[in-house]
Amino acid sequence: MQLSRDLKNKVLQLLYCWRYPRDIVYSLLKIGYWSSTWRLYGTPVIFVHPKAKLKIGKNWIACSDPKYNSLGVNQKVTIKAIKPLACISIGDDVGMSGVSISCFEQVTIGSRTLLGSGCVITDNDAHSIHPDFRTDPRYVPSKPVHIGENVFIGARAIILKGVTIGEGAVVGAGAVVVRDVPAMAIVGGNPAKVIGDVRDPKFNPEPPAVVG
Secondary structure: OOOOHHHHHHHHHHHHHHHHHHHHHHHHHHOOOOOOOOEEEOOOEEEEOOOOEEEEOOOOEEEOOHHHOOOOOOOOOEEEEOOOOOEEEEOOOOEEEOOEEEEOOEEEEOOOOEEOOOOEEEOEOOOOOOHHHOOOHHHOOEOOEEEOOOOEEOOOOEEOOOOEEOOOOEEOOOOEEOOOEOOOEEEEOOOOEEEEEOOOHHHOOOOOOOOO
16 A cells, blocks of 8 residues: 555655754755755755855755765765855755756756756856956856756756756756757757757656556
């Protein structure tokens, strides 16, 4: 007999709650608040400039421990709101594994979005392209990144500055996204291009029949 969803969630919460003291202390120190709905598998790396903002919704899952992800993770979840007035906003029910988020201006991640192992999201170039200015932070280009709700971003994908990803879109593993992605589109490659639509029946086969 299968457990109901509510009962299953309660069991999972009981199994997790021994981590609460660590989560509370770390979250209050690094973010300034904590939610009992969050699940931190391994301790993430979080830096928020005193004049920047990090907003995280309910049911956030941040996996920084390789044993909790089928592909493993090469690094801890890393979230950095680096400059004054930078704003990172993460909606409800967002899951991420070994993800890097770097924000100079604005990074928005919609609810129910999943970020695959080792993907990178950055609204800036980290340094100037021209060699004469690479050590001068005044010459670092940046532009906001917006990721819609119900998006799936595959392992090792890279989302670069100025990109908007529409609701329900899928970004293939290893893709490098340099331009906007339409809602419900599937993109892949470097640079990423539209290669399909998530509503195509071939991507949504009928579930297998239950025997017995």
